[in-house]
Amino acid sequence: MRTFLAIIFIISATVKAGECLVCIECKNSTNPDCAGNEVTCGTCMTTVAEIDPKNGSSKSLSVEKTCNLNPEICNITYSISGSKSRVRYTVKCCNTDLCNKEAPEVSPWNVTSTGLQCPACYEPNAETCVANTPVQCTGDENRCLVFSGKFPQSGKCETIAFQGCASELVCNNFGYLYPDNALCPRGSLNCTTQTSSSYVS
Template sequence: MASLLAVVCLLSGLLAPGYAISCAQCLTTTSTSCGSSALKCASNLVCISIYQSTWTKNGERKQFIRGCGRKRDCDKSGVFSIPESKYRFSATCCDTSSCTPKTPVLPDFNFNLTTKTCTYCVSSTDTDCKSEQVMNCTKNEEKCATQNSIITAGSNKQKSSVRGCASKSYCELKEQKSESGGIKTNIVIKCSACTALYSALTLLITVTASIMANVF
């Protein structure tokens, strides 16, 4: 699930002619507050705070990030999961120089599986991974999502892809682009509806009830 941490690319803090505001720039894994240095933002950006977390069977890792971001990414939160790994994020913004966005609140992890299903896969070498493996989604995951990432540094290009269950709000992120320190990142999130399947037990009960109705 490490590739999902690329949502940090909401931070499109580019040094551009005619910058509008300055925002704190920082990253911490120990709190939800930081702000050691200032970053000049492009004229179409605002100050953004992102709180994100990745859960695996080995524990949970959290990151809090501040920088420049796009207005359309403000006040968003969402979840994404593959088997044995879950990711969640929340983003808040403010639009005046040196302002401090309100602290983002992470959405709750949900571990209660439903009959909604999606295929899942992870690839660190290509985009748009495909798989016939199926996973069950949780109640707050209404969509099947594929996140394709391309990170370019000079002549080097790294492609990756992950497919799984996601919340509707995660899908609203759509395409994310950024460039910082000579590294370009392009992330595309594509979503579709989950497939609703009856469990074997539900199917057995339905068939049995039908037989009983015909017999009696």
């Protein structure tokens, strides 16, 4: 009888822990959907990244389906805008078996100005860049972001310097939003609501 009760307790604890969902795990850098292996998770998650090159070219989309490891990073949207492109991320979480199998619906891009203008620049293989172009922040971008350091690019850690607009979520949760960055040495990240660094006209 005691053994039976112990088994029931273990099963109950496992269910409460939420580690019994079956989720899809995959990644596609050229398509908003992917198919992959089934894995056991507490919560299923899908992240869609949209890149708008700002030069008239078509937007590109990529997707990653996996387990969610941080309950605060669920059902959110955040973005970063620079002088040459902007990137928006949409994160969806769900709690039923294989619920992240289908491609998620992505809302239209919010291009309403926030009234904030930030200095903007981007330079690969460099620790600094000259912000010679202003960029208008849109949607929920309410911070000016300055980043310098190593960032994962095509599976490798590469040095980049960036200035532009960002959602507050990026500033407060950088390590959670970009978990691959843990593979690279920590860079310098600074956010402000002020256009503290002037751009060169």
